Amino acid sequence: MKVGIVCYPTHGGSGVVASELAIGLAKKGHEIHIVSYAPPFRLHSFHQNIFFHEVGIASYPLFKYPPYALGLATKLVELVEAYDLELIHAHYAVPHAASAYLAKQILNSQVIKVITTLHGTDITLVGADQSFYRVIKFTIEKSDGVTAVSDYLKQRTIREFDIQRDIKVIYNFIDPVRSVQSRNQCDRESYAPHGEKILMHASNFRPVKRVGDVVRIFAQVHAKIPAKLILIGDGPERLFIKQLVKDLKLSADVNFLGEQDHLEPLFLCADLFLLPSEQESFGLTALEAMNCSVPVIATETGGLPEVITHGETGYLYPVGEIKKMAEKSIELLSNPQKHELFKHQARRRATQSFNADQIIPQYEAFYEEILRTKQKTP
Numbered sequence: 001m002k003v004g005i006v007c008y009p010t011h012g013g014s015g016v017v018a019s020e021l022a023i024g025l026a027k028k029g030h031e032i033h034i035v036s037y038a039p040p041f042r043l044h045s046f047h048q049n050i051f052f053h054e055v056g057i058a059s060y061p062l063f064k065y066p067p068y069a070l071g072l073a074t075k076l077v078e079l080v081e082a083y084d085l086e087l088i089h090a091h092y093a094v095p096h097a098a099s100a101y102l103a104k105q106i107l108n109s110q111v112i113k114v115i116t117t118l119h120g121t122d123i124t125l126v127g128a129d130q131s132f133y134r135v136i137k138f139t140i141e142k143s144d145g146v147t148a149v150s151d152y153l154k155q156r157t158i159r160e161f162d163i164q165r166d167i168k169v170i171y172n173f174i175d176p177v178r179s180v181q182s183r184n185q186c187d188r189e190s191y192a193p194h195g196e197k198i199l200m201h202a203s204n205f206r207p208v209k210r211v212g213d214v215v216r217i218f219a220q221v222h223a224k225i226p227a228k229l230i231l232i233g234d235g236p237e238r239l240f241i242k243q244l245v246k247d248l249k250l251s252a253d254v255n256f257l258g259e260q261d262h263l264e265p266l267f268l269c270a271d272l273f274l275l276p277s278e279q280e281s282f283g284l285t286a287l288e289a290m291n292c293s294v295p296v297i298a299t300e301t302g303g304l305p306e307v308i309t310h311g312e313t314g315y316l317y318p319v320g321e322i323k324k325m326a327e328k329s330i331e332l333l334s335n336p337q338k339h340e341l342f343k344h345q346a347r348r349r350a351t352q353s354f355n356a357d358q359i360i361p362q363y364e365a366f367y368e369e370i371l372r373t374k375q376k377t378p
C-alpha cells in the first residue's frame with residue numbers, strides 16, 4: 001500500500017506511535033510518506049520505503065496565526081497526485097483530520113481514503129474546547145475509518161461528540177526486542193552511585209500529568225528508603241516542579257534530564273515508574289516502562305487500567321491519592337521478591353498484549369478493509 005502518515009514531530013505519544021507504525025509498515029514492504037512540519041524525533045531508523053515531506057508555511061504580515069491546516073491540506077493533495085497515495089492516516093484529530101478531509105474534497109473524493117487515529121488530548125482537552133468541537137465531530141464522522149488507542153477513548157469520543165459511527169480500538173504497541181538490545185546501555189551507577197532505588201517519570205510536563213504529585217510521592221518514599229528520582233521531559237510546568245523539588249529539599253536526589261529521544265536505556269535503570277496523571281487515554285510511557293520490566297504506579301483514570309493490571313504489573317489509585325501511591329511504592333521497593341515478580345509480570349504483559357508484531361497487522365488489516373469499502377458520500 002502507498003500511505004501518507006500525518007503526525008506531530010514533537011516529543012509526545014501520538015508522534016511516537018505514528019513513527020513506529022511507519023517504520024513497522026515500511027519493513028513489511030509498504031511505501032510510507034510521513035508528512036509533518038519537521039522530521040519526527042522517533043523516526044530513528046530510516047528505511048528505503050519511508051519518505052519524509054515537510055509542510056512549510058510562508059509567513060505573511062497579515063497572518064497573526066500561520067494557517068498550518070491549509071498548508072498541510074495543500075501538501076497532501078500534491079503528495080496524493082505525485083505518489084498515487086491510496087490512504088491518508090491522520091494521527092491526532094486537530095488539525096490533521098480536517099486537513100485530510102479537505103485534501104480529499106479537493107481531489108474529488110474518488111482517489112483517496114482517510115483514516116483518523118484519536119490519541120487522547122485531541123478529544124479530552126482540545127476537543128472539549130468549543131472552538132474546535134464542531135470541526136472535530138465533523139471530521140470524525142467524515143473519515144473513512146476511525147481508530148482510538150483505548151476502549152476508554154472510544155467510549156468517551158462516542159459520548160462527548162455524540163458519534164453514531166463505528167470506532168475501532170487499536171492499542172499502542174512496543175518493540176520487545178529493542179528493550180533487550182538496550183539492556184547493557186543502562187548506566188545505573190551514574191544515577192544511583194550508592195545503590196539507591198531509582199524512581200522515574202517521563203512526560204511533557206503539562207498540568208494534566210500532575211508532575212507535582214510525582215515529586216510528592218517521591219518525597220514520602222525518600223523519607224523511608226534511599227532513593228533517586230529521574231524526571232524526563234520538558235514543558236510548561238518544569239520551573240514550578242524545580243521550585244517544588246527545592247522547597248522539599250530534594251534537589252540532591254532529583255535529576256532533570258530534559259527531553260530524551262530514546263527512553264529504553266533510561267527505563268532499564270528504573271525500579272519504578274510513576275504516572276499519576278489527571279487524564280490519560282492510554283499511557284504509552286507506562287507501557288514503554290513495562291516493556292523494560294519496570295512496574296508502574298499510576299492513577300486509575302482513562303485507559304490506564306487497560307494497560308496496567310492493579311496488583312500484578314503495578315498499582316492504580318484515584319487521582320491525587322499520593323499517600324497510597326507512596327505506600328505501595330515503599331512496599332514494592334522494600335520487598336525484593338515481590339518487586340521481581342511485578343517486574344516479570346510487567347514485561348510479560350507488555351510483550352504479550354502490546355507487541356508490535358500483533359498490533360501493526362491490525363492497522364494493516366484495517367487499512368485493507370477501508371480501501372475495500374465504497375467511498376462515502378462527501
Ligand code: GMT
Nearest residue numbers: 012013014119120121280281282283284
Ligand atoms: O500525553 C500527551 O499529552 C501527549 C499526547 C500526544 O498526542 O502525543 O498523548 C496522548 O497520546 C498518547 C499516544 O496514543 C497516549 O499514550 C497518551 O495517553 C495520550 N495523552 C493523554 O491522554 C493525556
